[in-house]
Amino acid sequence: MAQNTRTAPAGTPTDVTQDHVKGGIGESTLRPDGTLKVTGEFAYSSDMWHEDMLWGQTLRSTVAHAEIVSIDISEAVAMSGVYAVLTYDDLPAEVKNYGLEIQDTPVLAHGKVRHHGEPVALVAADHPETARRAAAKIRIEYRELPVVTDEASALAADAPLIHEGRDDHHSGHVPHPNIVHRQPIVRGDVAEARKRADVIVEGEYVFGMQDQAFLGPESGLAVPSEDGGVDLYVATQWLHSDLKQIAPVLGLPEEKVRMTLSGVGGAFGGREDISMQIHACLLALRTGKPVKIVYNRFESFFGHVHRHPAKLHYEHGATKDGKLTHLKARIVLDGGAYASASPAVVGNASSLGAGPYVVDDVEIEAVALYTNNPPCGAMRGFGAVQACFAYEAQMDKLAAKLGMDPVEFRRLNAMEQGTLMPTGQVVDSPAPVAELLRRVKARPLPPERQWETAGQGADVRALPGGLSNTTHGEGVVRGVGYAVGIKNVGFSEGFDDYSTARVVLQLINGEPVAMVHTAMAEVGQGGVTVHAQIARTELGVTQVTIHPADTQVGSAGSTSASRQTYMTGGAVKNTCEAVREKVLEIGRRKNGSYHPAWATAELLLEGGKVVTDGGEVLATLADVLEGEDVIDIELEFRHRPTVPFDLRTGQGDGHVQYTFAAHRAVVEVDTELGLVKVIELATAQDVGKALNPLSVVGQIQGGTTQGLGVAVMEEIIVDPKTAKVRNPSFTDYLIPTILDTPTIPVDVLELADHNAPYGLRGIGEAPTLSSTPAVLAAIRNATGLELNKTPVRPEALTGTL
Amino acid sequence: MRVNFTVNGRPQEADDVWEGESLLYVLRERLGLPGSKNACEQGECGSCTVRLDGVPVCSCLVAAGQVEGREVVTVEGLAEFAKDRTEHGGCASGACGTTLDQAKRWEAKPTQDSQTGEGVELSPIQQAFIDAGAVQCGFCTPGLLIAADELLERNGSPSDQDIREALSGNLCRCTGYEKILDAVRLAAARQGEAV
Structure with a gap:
C-alpha cells in the first residue's frame, strides 16, 4: 500500500485503550470514548482539518423536476480563491451513478433533476464562504417538467416516468415503472375468514415524512495521495458499502480509496446512503489538495434520505369474543426520486404489516413509489414504523367496537413463540408480547394534576404550552394509550449479511x-x-x-x-x-x-x-x-441464512430475528389550544440479553423519543404543487427538546434467543415503533378524536383548520 | 480583520478574519478548538454553546468581531474553569464567571494518563455525564455541559423542571434526555456533598 507522504490531518482517529478489571458483558461499563467526548477532544468528521485544505460546496437544484438546458460556470471559476468547479461532464469514469441496491442516483445531475436539492455542481475554494458565493454564481437554466408527487400522479396514464429504461432487478415484477418494488403477502383465505367476523373496522392512515435529524452534519475530509488514490475520513454507517459505491465513480480500484471512520454525530439511518463522500473525493483528486465538506443544517435536510411517508389502508375483522379473523392492508410508501433502501422498506412494511398478532388470513400489499419528492430510505425501524402506526390504531378501533379494554384485546391476540408470521415463518424464539403489555399497564399512573406544586400553584413547565404560559390547567384533559410492535433484526430476504x-x-x-x-x-x-x-x-x-x-x-x-x-x-x-x-x-x-x-x-x-x-x-x-x-x-x-419473500405470495423465512417493545403513553391536552404535553412514556422491551444495561436503556429512551417526535411535531413538509421542501431547518422542523420529553421508565426483559450471540436481541429500533401509536392512542383517548395522521398538529385537535 | 480575545484564560489573536465569520468558526477553524459543535449554525440546537463573559451563548450567532476584548470559555476549558470556581469559593463569594486573572492562569493540560483520557481531571458535570450514560454520539454534549455547568453555578439544587428549562435550548437526538437529567442530578448531588 502506498503511504501518503502528507502529514496526517488533525482529527485522525487513534487507538483507544480502556483498562478495567471488571467490564465484561452484562456490566454497565462506561464508554471508552466518554472522556474524549466530554472534554471536546473527540474528533467528529466535521472537525477534521488539514493545513492546506480547501472547502467543498455543493450546488443543488432549486426545482424538483426539470431538464437542465444549460450550466454556465464561467463566473464561478473566475472568482479569486476558487480552485475547481465540477459538473457532470467532469466525472472521470464510465460509472456515473451510485445507489445502495439500485444504482439510479447520479453523482451530479445529468441533463435532468428529479428532486428539489439534487446535486448539480461542486466548488472547491479556500474559504467556505468563497465556495458558497462561487456556487451561487453558477447559472443553471431549467426547463421545468410536471411533478409526480403521489400515487395518483405516479400511476396516471400520462405520468412522466421518473426513471426511463429501468433494468434493475425489480423492474420485471412491478406493475408500473414508477413503482420501485411491490411485495404482496398472502396467507389463508381472507374472503372466507371475513364471513366469520362479527365486527369489521377500516382505516386510512397517513404517516408524515420524518427526518433523522442527527446532530453531526454530513461531513468529511478527502486527502489525495501520491499513488493517485485518496484517503477519506468520513462519518457513515457502513464504510464498505460506501467504498463499493465510491471507487467505481472515481475510476479507482477499491484499494486506492482508503476510508477511515471519523467521529459520527448520530445516524439513525440517514448515513446509510452516500452524501458528500464522492463529491469530496472528486474535488480532492481534481485539485490535488485535501478537501473538506461540511453541510450546514439547511443542506443536511437535502443531503440525506428521509423516512418514507406512507398512506396505509387497513381492514381488520374480529369475532365478538375478540379474536382477529382477518387482515387486508395496502401500504403505499413514497420513495421519492431515487430508490435508496425502498425495496427493503417494502419488504419490512409488508412482512411485518400484521404486527405482533395471531391472524391466519392475511392479504397485504406494499409498494414504494418513484416520485419527485425528496428521496426516502433508511430510518430507525423503517417500514415497520409506518405499519405499526396503522395496525395499532386498528386494534384500538376493534377493541372500542367490541367494548373491550384495548390492552386485553391485544393480549388476547398477541403472538408468542411458535406463532406463524403471515410469511409462513415460525417465530422460533421468545415473543413476550402479552407480557410486555402487562408490564406497561401494571405501572402506577403519574398523579393527576401533576403540574401543581406544593403551595405555589401551577408549574407551567409541566403543562401543555409550557413556558408560553397558556394554561394553568384550564381545558386540560388527560388520556392514556397503549401500543406494541414487532421489528426484524439484521438484513433480511436472502441478503448475505x-x-x-x-x-x-x-x-x-x-x-x-x-x-x-x-x-x-x-x-x-x-x-x-x-x-x-x-x-x-x-x-x-x-x-x-x-x-x-x-x-x-x-x-x-x-x-x-x-x-x-x-x-x-x-x-x-x-x-x-x-x-x-x-x-x-x-x-x-x-x-x-x-x-x-x-x-x-x-x-x-x-x-x-x-x-x-x-x-x-x-x-x-x-x-x-x-x-x-x-x-x-x-x-x-x-447469522443464519434467510430467503427472499416469494414475489407473488410473500411466503418465506425472510427474517433473522424478531424484536418487540410496548409503550404506555400518558398525555395531557389543552383542548382549547390543541397543545399536547406527553407526561410519561413507559416502555417495556425484551432485549434477550443486555450486554450493557446502561446503554440498552439509553437506546430505548432515545428510540422512544424519536417516536414521540413524529407523533406530535416532526414532519418534513413538501409542497404538493412543486415538490419543494418547505421547512429545511431546525426552526421549522421541530425535534423534541428536553421540555417536550417526558420521563421514560424502562422495563427490560431478558429472554434469550438461543440463535443469537449471548442470546441477545437487537434493540435499537423496536422502541421507535410503538412509541408513536401509543401517543396517538393517548391523544385520542383524551379528546375522542379519530386522528389518523402524524404528526398531530394543534389544528387537528381544535378543528380550526 | 484581526480579533483579540481571551479563550479559556489564554489571550488569542485571530488574523484574516472575514467580517461575516462567527465566533464558532473562529474557534473551530482558526484557533484549533473544535470542541464547540456546529449542528445547526442557526441558533436552534445549542451544540455551540460557550460562555461569553460568563453568559451562555450560541457561538454560531455571535459575530467574531463582537468578542473583541472579551472572554470566552469553551468545553475545552470547562474542567479548569470549574476547578477555579470551586477553589475560589463558588458563587457565594462572588467569584462566578471567569475573571481575567483567573482566566489567565488557565493552561491546557499537555499529558493524559491514557489514550482514552481516563484519569484526566474533569469538572463534576463532565464526570457525571460519563457516569450517568448521558453521552451517546456526543455531538450535543459540549453545549449541554456548558449550559448545565452554568445552571449548577447559579442553582446548586435544581428541580427537574428547572433542569428542563435551563437545558431546553440544547437539542439531543440520541438519549431522550433521561440520562442527561440523571447526569445533572448526579452532579448537583455530588456538589452538595462536597460543600
Whole structure:
C-alpha cells in the first residue's frame, strides 16, 4: 500500500485503550470514548482539518423536476480563491451513478433533476464562504417538467416516468415503472375468514415524512495521495458499502480509496446512503489538495434520505369474543426520486404489516413509489414504523367496537413463540408480547394534576404550552394509550449479511492486551463499549484497545437494522474464541505435560489466567504468551441464512430475528389550544440479553423519543404543487427538546434467543415503533378524536383548520 | 480583520478574519478548538454553546468581531474553569464567571494518563455525564455541559423542571434526555456533598 507522504490531518482517529478489571458483558461499563467526548477532544468528521485544505460546496437544484438546458460556470471559476468547479461532464469514469441496491442516483445531475436539492455542481475554494458565493454564481437554466408527487400522479396514464429504461432487478415484477418494488403477502383465505367476523373496522392512515435529524452534519475530509488514490475520513454507517459505491465513480480500484471512520454525530439511518463522500473525493483528486465538506443544517435536510411517508389502508375483522379473523392492508410508501433502501422498506412494511398478532388470513400489499419528492430510505425501524402506526390504531378501533379494554384485546391476540408470521415463518424464539403489555399497564399512573406544586400553584413547565404560559390547567384533559410492535433484526430476504472482526492478543509491558479491529461504524450506540466487554469476557484480559474503524479490515456491515451488536458483537466474540483456542494450543504445547487438565478439562481465560471450568488456575496468560508471536486473527461471522419473500405470495423465512417493545403513553391536552404535553412514556422491551444495561436503556429512551417526535411535531413538509421542501431547518422542523420529553421508565426483559450471540436481541429500533401509536392512542383517548395522521398538529385537535 | 480575545484564560489573536465569520468558526477553524459543535449554525440546537463573559451563548450567532476584548470559555476549558470556581469559593463569594486573572492562569493540560483520557481531571458535570450514560454520539454534549455547568453555578439544587428549562435550548437526538437529567442530578448531588 502506498503511504501518503502528507502529514496526517488533525482529527485522525487513534487507538483507544480502556483498562478495567471488571467490564465484561452484562456490566454497565462506561464508554471508552466518554472522556474524549466530554472534554471536546473527540474528533467528529466535521472537525477534521488539514493545513492546506480547501472547502467543498455543493450546488443543488432549486426545482424538483426539470431538464437542465444549460450550466454556465464561467463566473464561478473566475472568482479569486476558487480552485475547481465540477459538473457532470467532469466525472472521470464510465460509472456515473451510485445507489445502495439500485444504482439510479447520479453523482451530479445529468441533463435532468428529479428532486428539489439534487446535486448539480461542486466548488472547491479556500474559504467556505468563497465556495458558497462561487456556487451561487453558477447559472443553471431549467426547463421545468410536471411533478409526480403521489400515487395518483405516479400511476396516471400520462405520468412522466421518473426513471426511463429501468433494468434493475425489480423492474420485471412491478406493475408500473414508477413503482420501485411491490411485495404482496398472502396467507389463508381472507374472503372466507371475513364471513366469520362479527365486527369489521377500516382505516386510512397517513404517516408524515420524518427526518433523522442527527446532530453531526454530513461531513468529511478527502486527502489525495501520491499513488493517485485518496484517503477519506468520513462519518457513515457502513464504510464498505460506501467504498463499493465510491471507487467505481472515481475510476479507482477499491484499494486506492482508503476510508477511515471519523467521529459520527448520530445516524439513525440517514448515513446509510452516500452524501458528500464522492463529491469530496472528486474535488480532492481534481485539485490535488485535501478537501473538506461540511453541510450546514439547511443542506443536511437535502443531503440525506428521509423516512418514507406512507398512506396505509387497513381492514381488520374480529369475532365478538375478540379474536382477529382477518387482515387486508395496502401500504403505499413514497420513495421519492431515487430508490435508496425502498425495496427493503417494502419488504419490512409488508412482512411485518400484521404486527405482533395471531391472524391466519392475511392479504397485504406494499409498494414504494418513484416520485419527485425528496428521496426516502433508511430510518430507525423503517417500514415497520409506518405499519405499526396503522395496525395499532386498528386494534384500538376493534377493541372500542367490541367494548373491550384495548390492552386485553391485544393480549388476547398477541403472538408468542411458535406463532406463524403471515410469511409462513415460525417465530422460533421468545415473543413476550402479552407480557410486555402487562408490564406497561401494571405501572402506577403519574398523579393527576401533576403540574401543581406544593403551595405555589401551577408549574407551567409541566403543562401543555409550557413556558408560553397558556394554561394553568384550564381545558386540560388527560388520556392514556397503549401500543406494541414487532421489528426484524439484521438484513433480511436472502441478503448475505456478515461482519468481520480482527482480534490481536499480545503482551505489552508484560501485560496481556487485546486489540479489537473492525469496520463497525460507532455512531453513538456504544458498539465500541460492547466490543471491549466481549473481549474481556472471552479473553480474560483487563486492557482492550479499540482500533479505529477503517477499510483495512473486512466489512462489518451496516450500523442499522438493530444488527450491529448481534453481528459485529458476534464477530468479535467469534474471533476472540479463535484467539482463545490459539492461546490454549500454545499453553498445551508449553505446559501440557505439567498438568493433565490441559488435555482433559474445559478451559477458560479469566482474570488474566488460564483456568479450568472448575476454577483451577493452570497458568497466567502472560506466561503462555511470553516469547510467542503476536496472535492476530481476522474472521467473518454470519447469522443464519434467510430467503427472499416469494414475489407473488410473500411466503418465506425472510427474517433473522424478531424484536418487540410496548409503550404506555400518558398525555395531557389543552383542548382549547390543541397543545399536547406527553407526561410519561413507559416502555417495556425484551432485549434477550443486555450486554450493557446502561446503554440498552439509553437506546430505548432515545428510540422512544424519536417516536414521540413524529407523533406530535416532526414532519418534513413538501409542497404538493412543486415538490419543494418547505421547512429545511431546525426552526421549522421541530425535534423534541428536553421540555417536550417526558420521563421514560424502562422495563427490560431478558429472554434469550438461543440463535443469537449471548442470546441477545437487537434493540435499537423496536422502541421507535410503538412509541408513536401509543401517543396517538393517548391523544385520542383524551379528546375522542379519530386522528389518523402524524404528526398531530394543534389544528387537528381544535378543528380550526 | 484581526480579533483579540481571551479563550479559556489564554489571550488569542485571530488574523484574516472575514467580517461575516462567527465566533464558532473562529474557534473551530482558526484557533484549533473544535470542541464547540456546529449542528445547526442557526441558533436552534445549542451544540455551540460557550460562555461569553460568563453568559451562555450560541457561538454560531455571535459575530467574531463582537468578542473583541472579551472572554470566552469553551468545553475545552470547562474542567479548569470549574476547578477555579470551586477553589475560589463558588458563587457565594462572588467569584462566578471567569475573571481575567483567573482566566489567565488557565493552561491546557499537555499529558493524559491514557489514550482514552481516563484519569484526566474533569469538572463534576463532565464526570457525571460519563457516569450517568448521558453521552451517546456526543455531538450535543459540549453545549449541554456548558449550559448545565452554568445552571449548577447559579442553582446548586435544581428541580427537574428547572433542569428542563435551563437545558431546553440544547437539542439531543440520541438519549431522550433521561440520562442527561440523571447526569445533572448526579452532579448537583455530588456538589452538595462536597460543600
